Amino acid sequence: NAGVTQTPKFQVLKTGQSMTLQCAQDMNHNSMYWYRQDPGMGLRLIYYSASEGTTDKGEVPNGYNVSRLNKREFSLRLESAAPSQTSVYFCASSVTGGNNEKLFFGSGTQLSVL
Amino acid sequence: KQEVTQIPAALSVPEGENLVLNCSFTDSAIYNLQWFRQDPGKGLTSLLLIQSSQREQTSGRLNASLDKSSGRSTLYIAASQPGDSATYLCAVPPHSGNTPLVFGKGTRLSVIA
Numbered sequence: 001n002a003g004v005t006q007t008p009k010f011q012v013l014k015t016g017q018s019m020t021l022q023c024a025q026d027m028n029h030n031s032m033y034w035y036r037q038d039p040g041m042g043l044r045l046i047y048y049s050a051s052e053g054t055t056d057k058g059e060v061p062n063g064y065n066v067s068r069l070n071k072r073e074f075s076l077r078l079e080s081a082a083p084s085q086t087s088v089y090f091c092a093s094s095v096t097g098g099n100n101e102k103l104f105f106g107s108g109t110q111l112s113v114l
Numbered sequence: 115k116q117e118v119t120q121i122p123a124a125l126s127v128p129e130g131e132n133l134v135l136n137c138s139f140t141d142s143a144i145y146n147l148q149w150f151r152q153d154p155g156k157g158l159t160s161l162l163l164i165q166s167s168q169r170e171q172t173s174g175r176l177n178a179s180l181d182k183s184s185g186r187s188t189l190y191i192a193a194s195q196p197g198d199s200a201t202y203l204c205a206v207p208p209h210s211g212n213t214p215l216v217f218g219k220g221t222r223l224s225v226i227a
Contacts, residue, residue, distance in 0.1 A: 004157070041219070042218065042219035042220065043203070101163075102148065103215060105158040107155075
């Protein structure tokens with residue numbers, strides 16, 4: 001049971017470098033999300049995609065872009081990484097994004113920007 | 115804007131104790147509340163989802179209650195075990211409609227054998 005798969009698990013970047021975090025789910029879910037988790041800040045929503053073909057900003061979208069490539073895949077791109085983007089990134093999905101649904105999470109990507 | 119608070123931030127108990135984790139939220143007009151578990155270096159796993167019309171939800175040794183009017187939820191863990199050691203987070207939808215969850219910062223639980 002793969003569920004939500006994130007790659008890579010770890011990444012170290014230098015300031016100014018770019019990279020894309022990949023996320024794929026095999027549960028036929030319509031809605032997908034990207035969160036970041038920082039000590040003392042909790043989980044904060046970066047972007048989400050309520051359905052294939054749509055994306056919306058969350059609480060902390062600056063410095064990030066997303067692509068909902070198809071129903072399964074939702075990628076997060078850092079165009080010019082900054083030390084403030086050092087964090088653990090989580091992808092999540094739910095069936096339709098409705099308020100009475102459980103959220104399923106990937107295992108996270110630990111990103112360090114030097 | 116919905117805000118979710120969890121107190122205490124960390125809790126350490128001896129094995130076998132019953133314990134209660136607290137979650138409070140500022141906007142009582144919620145559809146539901148979810149409790150999640152996060153193990154170190156791992157993603158979150160949904161434990162319980164309480165609908166706004168429910169007062170309690172149970173799964174094994176876990177019991178979650180919801181009091182919308184007071185903006186509070188509790189997660190009760192009976193007969194705690196070292197394997198229960200993890201961070202527990204609660205989350206609610208920010209307002210009506212299909213919008214993503216707002217999370218508390220979590221309570222880090224340590225159960226000592």
